[in-house]
Amino acid sequence: MMNTKYTPIIGLEIHVELKTQSKMFCGCSASHFQVEPNTHTCPVCLGLPGALPVANQKAIEWCQLIGLALNCRLAKESKFDRKNYFYPDLAKSYQISQYDQPLCYQGEVVLKNGHKIGITRVHMEEDTGKSIHKKINGEDQTLIDFNRSGVPLVEIVTEPDFRNPEDVDEFLKTLRQIIRYLDVSDADMEKGSMRLELNMSLTSHPELISGSHPQFPNYKVEVKNINSFKYLQKALVYEFARQAEILDRGETPVQETRGYQEDVDKTISQRSKEDAQDYRYFPEPDIPPMVFEEKDLENLKKLLPELPQQKREKFTKTFGISTETAWVLTESKELALYFEQAVKLGEVLKIEAATIANVIKNKKYDWQKLSPEELITKLKQESSDKVSDEGALGKIIDEILKNNPKVVEDYKAGKVQVLGFLVGQVMRQTQGKADAEISNKVLRQKLK
């Protein structure tokens, strides 16, 4: 996609909505998708005067689990801050977020190609209400639904460590997979429970941005409003070309926020630096700070489920499955658990893990339509149906060789590919029940 004159420097900011039962700072239900508007609100999430926010412990724990899964350090001391700005969907005119003491910091994700992506921070905040733009009686109006206001939101910020769009794509898919394994969010872009923003600049001196004192370009463009992984790729391609063209002219792209518009496949300027937001963060006085003891953090680690990477290691080491197959089997937590259960059942009936892995991978059976028990029963049936007795196969093979003297002659003359034909004959004679491997072996012996 990209020319080689410039190297892109890309960082990501990802918001993930947690699927707790209740909101972040009040007891209203956190469900807001296809819910009657403004039915899950209270004085806290409507920003009414005198309301007192109290943090949801589960949300905090889940935020810390995300941090742990991304190899972050967990803060011993953390607090909430107010981020001030005006917008109609922000009931209090400030968002409760975290500024200088995020719950998690300094993490890292290693991609398949070994590239390391630093995680700057993972912090806890609250979602805003939802705006709907509509014409009512010919007049433009904005309608606000506060059901989403105060739903727990985790923000994950990466270092500007991406140098190509492929790594961005893999990282996001890995992140989504980890979050789904943790079972803390649907991480569904379409439903808005996962949202992306990126920042990007280009350099023609990639050597300057590696090493211990990197020198980044003197500008950075943020791109918002990206509604799918596919659009993110398109936004990257568009931004790269746009910035490269400006740099080619000898100019510097403006430091600004742009929005991706999918209908025209372009990014459009939203705000420039002169308009830069001044959020006036200050500590949230209504919520006492959080202090975590070493033992609290140790206990938290015990809550971490097996993550995709650990499952893959287990599958390759314990079950002798190829790395490639292990990736397929860990695509979703459901599939990984299904496979593990099937292996356990298979052990009793002497069906090998590799066999199970292969039928799932090759989609011979649709795992989503069969229970692990049903799958194992089918595999057992198959193996017991199989004619694998060398003596029985030998008799059938003798017959076939007798009836095909020309083929036998060809084989002995060096045309070894006729072996395939002979195996085919064995299969035909046995209605496909012959064990192909054993048939092959017996055939070779007899043709010697």
Next chain:
Amino acid sequence: MTKNLTIDEVKHIAKLLNLNLQESEIKKLAGELSEAASYVEVLQELDLDNTTETAQVTGLTNIFRQDEVKSSLSQSDALKNAKKTFDGYFVVPPTIRKK
């Protein structure tokens, strides 16, 4: 060290507060705000050498709630004080103009 706020600073503050001010009001406020700010300056006289910095005064930590759903307001109660509503929504001036 009393510092007088400039007109531009007042404009910036007004913008952050979403206030539409007339030029005359801005001039007046520049004076009044500077005065208010200088009043707070008396705090500078305190000797804080032996005081630890803190962002809170209650001394509490780790005040959490369990993840339990409690009853919410009814839709009509939620919308009760709104100037304008439509179909269960709050209505505000348009933030985006549709073509």
